[in-house]
Amino acid sequence: MRIARANRLTPYMFMAPAAIIMAIALLYPLGYMVWGSFRAWNPSQSIGEAEFVGLRNYIFLWNDPNFHESLIVTLKFAFFVVSLELLIGVGLALLLDRNIRGMSVLRTLFILPMMIAPVVVGLMWRYMYHPTVGTFNTTLESWGLPKVDWLGDHALMSIIIADIWQWTPFIFILSLAALQSLPRSALEAAKIDGATGWQQIIHIKLPLMMPVLIVTCLLRLIDAFKVLEVILVMTAGGPGLSTEILALRISRTATEFRELGVAAAMSNYLLILLLFFTVAMFLFTKWQEARARRLAAAIQEDD
Amino acid sequence: MAAKQERQNPAFYALIAVLVFMSVGPVLLMFVNSFKLDVDIISGSTGLLFLPTIQNYETALCDVLWYEIDHLDFCAIKFGGAFINSLIIALVSTVLTLIIGCMAAYALVRFRFMGRDTVSLTTLMVRMVPPAVLLVPVFGLWNNEFCLDKDGLIGGFIRETMGGRGDVCLAGTHSGIILIYVAMNLPFVIWILQSFIVQVPRSLEEAARVDGAGPFQVFFKVVLPLIKPGLAAAAIFTFRIAWNEYLLASALSDRDTKTVPILIVNNMSEFNVEWGVIMATGMLLAIPPIIFTLFASRQIITGMTAGAVKG
Numbered sequence: 096m097r098i099a100r101a102n103r104l105t106p107y108m109f110m111a112p113a114a115i116i117m118a119i120a121l122l123y124p125l126g127y128m129v130w131g132s133f134r135a136w137n138p139s140q141s142i143g144e145a146e147f148v149g150l151r152n153y154i155f156l157w158n159d160p161n162f163h164e165s166l167i168v169t170l171k172f173a174f175f176v177v178s179l180e181l182l183i184g185v186g187l188a189l190l191l192d193r194n195i196r197g198m199s200v201l202r203t204l205f206i207l208p209m210m211i212a213p214v215v216v217g218l219m220w221r222y223m224y225h226p227t228v229g230t231f232n233t234t235l236e237s238w239g240l241p242k243v244d245w246l247g248d249h250a251l252m253s254i255i256i257a258d259i260w261q262w263t264p265f266i267f268i269l270s271l272a273a274l275q276s277l278p279r280s281a282l283e284a285a286k287i288d289g290a291t292g293w294q295q296i297i298h299i300k301l302p303l304m305m306p307v308l309i310v311t312c313l314l315r316l317i318d319a320f321k322v323l324e325v326i327l328v329m330t331a332g333g334p335g336l337s338t339e340i341l342a343l344r345i346s347r348t349a350t351e352f353r354e355l356g357v358a359a360a361m362s363n364y365l366l367i368l369l370l371f372f373t374v375a376m377f378l379f380t381k382w383q384e385a386r387a388r389r390l391a392a393a394i395q396e397d398d
Numbered sequence: 399m400a401a402k403q404e405r406q407n408p409a410f411y412a413l414i415a416v417l418v419f420m421s422v423g424p425v426l427l428m429f430v431n432s433f434k435l436d437v438d439i440i441s442g443s444t445g446l447l448f449l450p451t452i453q454n455y456e457t458a459l460c461d462v463l464w465y466e467i468d469h470l471d472f473c474a475i476k477f478g479g480a481f482i483n484s485l486i487i488a489l490v491s492t493v494l495t496l497i498i499g500c501m502a503a504y505a506l507v508r509f510r511f512m513g514r515d516t517v518s519l520t521t522l523m524v525r526m527v528p529p530a531v532l533l534v535p536v537f538g539l540w541n542n543e544f545c546l547d548k549d550g551l552i553g554g555f556i557r558e559t560m561g562g563r564g565d566v567c568l569a570g571t572h573s574g575i576i577l578i579y580v581a582m583n584l585p586f587v588i589w590i591l592q593s594f595i596v597q598v599p600r601s602l603e604e605a606a607r608v609d610g611a612g613p614f615q616v617f618f619k620v621v622l623p624l625i626k627p628g629l630a631a632a633a634i635f636t637f638r639i640a641w642n643e644y645l646l647a648s649a650l651s652d653r654d655t656k657t658v659p660i661l662i663v664n665n666m667s668e669f670n671v672e673w674g675v676i677m678a679t680g681m682l683l684a685i686p687p688i689i690f691t692l693f694a695s696r697q698i699i700t701g702m703t704a705g706a707v708k709g
Contacts, residue, residue, distance in 0.1 A: 105505075112497075113588065120578055120581030125527070138537070206691055206695060211688070214680075218666065260420070260421070317526045324659070362531040369526050
């Protein structure tokens with residue numbers, strides 16, 4: 096009897112430390128943030144002393160042109176980063192999916208950028224983009240080409256390039272792993288039927304890789320909204336608001352403008368946005384699975 | 399047959415060379431520049447013709463060097479202290495996350511219990527929360543709520559022994575930063591380890607149970623040794639995040655608990671950047687992750703693919 100009860104308690108005992116820590120340090124803070132977003136709250140007050148202002152912070156942000164600007168910058172950044180990385184990463188994986196010597200060395204070198212601290216990545220790129228001493232402009236100059244104002248007029252493009260440098264390998268490695276685990280039989284059959292390289296890619300490889308690609312895409316999308324340090328070091332959001340993504344704006348509202356209530360409301364908007372993307376992506380996968388199942392059923396009926 | 403080495407055309411190798419150059423180039427550039435004097439960096443001589451100097455590293459490490467440095471009157475960058483803080487925080491949070499995370503992953507995979515689906519879904523959802531979102535509540539809570547009263551038993555003891563004023567709060571301590579890192583990394587570690595634990599054959603566990611092992615013995619003596627590759631991968635990823643994180647550490651740390659990323663950002667924000675020194679500090683921060691990459695790239699790739707492909 097005692098043993099039976101101990102067995103029933105076992106999973107909870109295994110689960111308890113993680114559940115307690117996540118409840119204290121993730122869920123409770125998130126609830127605290129929602130609560131705080133309804134208050135005019137500055138860092139020197141505790142939350143109880145802050146005045147309750149209802150939805151004022153949310154309405155203020157809804158009409159705030161700076162917030163709109165930074166929302167647009169965030170969406171642009173996320174869109175370009177994810178789509179370009181997906182394009183380049185999958186393209187490279189399709190190109191390099193061959194038996195060549197030293198592939199493992201190559202992969203090691205490719206994951207290097209991902210492991211380095213975002214702060215350091217920002218530092219490297221800030222140096223390379225430097226208007227006078229930076230690598231890009233000195234190279235352009237030595238070729239007799241005009242200089243480019245990387246972190247001025249083209250700041251958004253420059254941070255997108257830096258992110259592509261750091262994270263394309265992630266997509267490359269995952270798609271390569273997916274490619275190499277594809278069933279050989281389908282590819283052999285296509286070859287025998289005389290499919291060209293492009294036909295193989297479009298009709299066989301890409302559809303079979305789709306589940307992995309969608310997960311990868313989702314992971315990158317979520318991460319694109321987390322990027323902060325690289326941009327902070329490279330441009331600090333400037334010039335103007337041209338690179339001030341939401342995460343950066345939240346941290347500046349909290350630390351520079353000392354408006355914790357507004358920052359909390361902004362965090363909630365960001366969370367809602369992320370939730371929307373995640374759910375949309377999830378539903379899309381479900382819909383695709385359902386369609387694939389229907390197709391499979393139809394084919395079986397034909398037989 | 400698949401292992402046959404095909405002959406590729408030269409353009410293919412050229413492409414690979416370009417890719418390698420592109421991914422490693424910036425890191426090499428920083429490495430080279432960290433051995434240059436500021437004069438050499440600014441004069442724009444991109445060539446390799448310069449006299450390498452370790453002066454930048456000396457400036458960065460001035461608080462831990464055992465000898466006097468001639469070119470420096472005052473030690474402004476306390477890199478040594480920050481490095482030790484980073485090391486303590488990253489190592490402790492990695493170990494804690496791994497222990498707690500693999501226990502939770504094991505429970506989620508092997509047991510059917512009430513609330514399992516809720517826990518599993520919550521874990522997935524909190525994975526998408528950006529650190530910036532946690533900034534405000536964590537700042538508020540760690541400073542105002544997660545405190546011990548200074549008149550209380552433990553709080554009074556800490557104030558007496560460590561000094562200082564006010565209530566004893568989590569903010570500004572190593573444990574405060576460690577707590578949020580553990581919480582932040584747990585969902586990810588649980589997610590990765592689940593896919594490794596699923597592969598452990600149930601029969602092994604049952605055999606151990608028949609031999610009279612309790613659930614904890616089964617877990618620590620049978621399951622843990624079998625998922626070592628997964629643990630290695632999870633450890634590297636957790637360490638990487640704890641080692642590299644800037645935002646939350648900057649909100650929670652005080653003068654004595656600063657980590658290296660904070661040090662770098664603080665020295666960058668000034669208008670006149672000392673490129674040589676800052677690149678030397680950057681290089682020192684990047685060395686542990688680079689070492690991991692070179693020696694454990696297989697585990698890293700396994701971990702990455704386990705998280706996305708199988709998940």
